[in-house]
Amino acid sequence: MASLATDSQVSDFMAFSGCNDPAAAAQYLEMASGNLQNAVQLFMAAGPTIPNGNSHESPQIRAPDPVKRQRLVAGPMYDGQPRRSTNSRETFRSFRQEAQQARRSRTQTNNSKNKGRADVADLTPKQKSLQTMFAPPVDIMFQGDFEMAKAAARSSGRWLLINIQKNDVFACHSLNRDVWKDDYAKAMISDSLVFWFATMDSGPGQRFATLYKVTEFPHVALVDPRTGEQSKIILSGGEMTSRDFVERVQDYVQRHAITPFDSNSSSSSNSNSNSNSSTTSTASSSSSNTSLLPNQQPSTRPSTSSSGRKREEEDEDAMLQRALAASLMDSNDNASSSISSASATTVSASTSTSSSVEPTVAPPSPPKPVLQDYGTAPTEPETTIPTSETTRLRLKLSTGKQVVRKFLKQNTVRELFAVVRQLLDAEEGSDTNSTNFELRAGFPPKILSGGLDDTLTEAGICNASVNVVID
Numbered sequence: 001m002a003s004l005a006t007d008s009q010v011s012d013f014m015a016f017s018g019c020n021d022p023a024a025a026a027q028y029l030e031m032a033s034g035n036l037q038n039a040v041q042l043f044m045a046a047g048p049t050i051p052n053g054n055s056h057e058s059p060q061i062r063a064p065d066p067v068k069r070q071r072l073v074a075g076p077m078y079d080g081q082p083r084r085s086t087n088s089r090e091t092f093r094s095f096r097q098e099a100q101q102a103r104r105s106r107t108q109t110n111n112s113k114n115k116g117r118a119d120v121a122d123l124t125p126k127q128k129s130l131q132t133m134f135a136p137p138v139d140i141m142f143q144g145d146f147e148m149a150k151a152a153a154r155s156s157g158r159w160l161l162i163n164i165q166k167n168d169v170f171a172c173h174s175l176n177r178d179v180w181k182d183d184y185a186k187a188m189i190s191d192s193l194v195f196w197f198a199t200m201d202s203g204p205g206q207r208f209a210t211l212y213k214v215t216e217f218p219h220v221a222l223v224d225p226r227t228g229e230q231s232k233i234i235l236s237g238g239e240m241t242s243r244d245f246v247e248r249v250q251d252y253v254q255r256h257a258i259t260p261f262d263s264n265s266s267s268s269s270n271s272n273s274n275s276n277s278s279t280t281s282t283a284s285s286s287s288s289n290t291s292l293l294p295n296q297q298p299s300t301r302p303s304t305s306s307s308g309r310k311r312e313e314e315d316e317d318a319m320l321q322r323a324l325a326a327s328l329m330d331s332n333d334n335a336s337s338s339i340s341s342a343s344a345t346t347v348s349a350s351t352s353t354s355s356s357v358e359p360t361v362a363p364p365s366p367p368k369p370v371l372q373d374y375g376t377a378p379t380e381p382e383t384t385i386p387t388s389e390t391t392r393l394r395l396k397l398s399t400g401k402q403v404v405r406k407f408l409k410q411n412t413v414r415e416l417f418a419v420v421r422q423l424l425d426a427e428e429g430s431d432t433n434s435t436n437f438e439l440r441a442g443f444p445p446k447i448l449s450g451g452l453d454d455t456l457t458e459a460g461i462c463n464a465s466v467n468v469v470i471d
Contacts, residue, residue, distance in 0.1 A: 137180035153194035153225035157260030182242035192443030
């Protein structure tokens with residue numbers, strides 16, 4: 001077959017396609033029947049390989065990936081154990097061995113947790129400091145449930161102080177740090193309250209929050225132990241200082257005293273309906289006999305099987321006799337006063353007829369009270385004296401002013417009276433500097449003038465609040 005490609009076409013093909021082989025250029029021109037454009041397109045499509053009819057080169061084929069075998073299920077019985085057989089079937093599982101290994105792992109986990117919780121020596125100094133700073137007030141709170149706390153407060157005649165906290169609220173922890181560790185607050189709680197503490201993580205705390213509908217934390221309130229009523233809410237959410245707590249609680253407790261609960265009085269109150277008729281008959285028989293003296297007792301009394309009912313009837317009889325005797329004395333006094341007034345009228349009438357008139361004499365003025373002398377007031381202790389030997393007292397004057405002063409625990413009550421006298425004399429524009437006074441502290445209020453020579457420690461008023469009462 002004659003070559004259809006001329007030398008000029010071959011040279012043009014090589015120039016356009018970049019082919020360096022004249023024979024290959026001639027073959028592409030022959031395949032395209034001498035068309036230069038088609039020959040160049042065939043060359044670009046096929047590449048530098050010369051198409052030789054049936055001698056097409058096969059493309060490069062990537063070698064297959066190596067076979068991999070992996071186990072999809074792993075367990076304690078397969079860890080570190082080789083396959084025992086070459087077939088695809090696994091041997092039977094040993095459930096006993098798996099249970100024993102799981103039991104051993106649980107025991108080791110529990111031991112590690114208990115060790116980490118109980119070993120306080122592993123804590124850093126900062127962790128120990130924070131743990132002590134925000135710890136609950138174990139030293140002043142009641143150890144027992146809510147009902148036991150109510151019974152203890154009812155029997156001792158004290159208010160029940162409640163504090164419900166939530167661990168994820170920082171204000172609860174700051175209450176432990178700032179209020180429950182304050183000396184004034186601790187002294188007041190120990191002297192006049194029963195303190196019950198609970199958290200929302202415990203069952204008693206959740207039951208109290210559900211019963212009294214507590215939604216804000218921390219929750220501090222006073223509960224009447226006789227009725228279980230939440231009488232005053234001191235704090236419901238937010239923060240509070242120790243001074244605010246002492247002022248709110250002490251003012252309310254002093255104005256609302258609780259009488260200690262007596263089982264005899266409760267039994268008598270339960271039997272009031274049964275003893276009303278006997279009390280009425282006793283009162284009528286006593287009123288008919290008006291000649292009885294206050295210290296005399298009626299001749300007949302109803303016999304009852306309850307000692308509490310009998311005691312109540314005796315009290316009512318004594319009160320009735322005293323009332324009758326007082327009425328008799330009032331009537332006698334009225335009669336004597338009428339006689340004396342009549343005689344005075346007669347005397348004045350007789351003297352009016354006389355020619356001489358005596359001048360009126362003004363009644364004498366009442367004598368000034370003699371102020372009691374308590375000696376010289378001591379000065380405040382130096383700052384170099386250890387705090388274990390000193391105490392601070394909050395003095396509430398009758399004018400409403402409050403003074404916090406530092407004393408030695410060995411100072412006497414007489415020296416405390418001298419300091420109060422000095423403060424009253426320094427008050428300008430007040431008449432308290434010319435009157436006597438009395439000091440009361442604690443709950444129920446204790447009169448301090450009965451032990452002037454006692455030290456503050458012996459009187460039990462360290463870190464207490466003292467009220468000044470003007471006579």
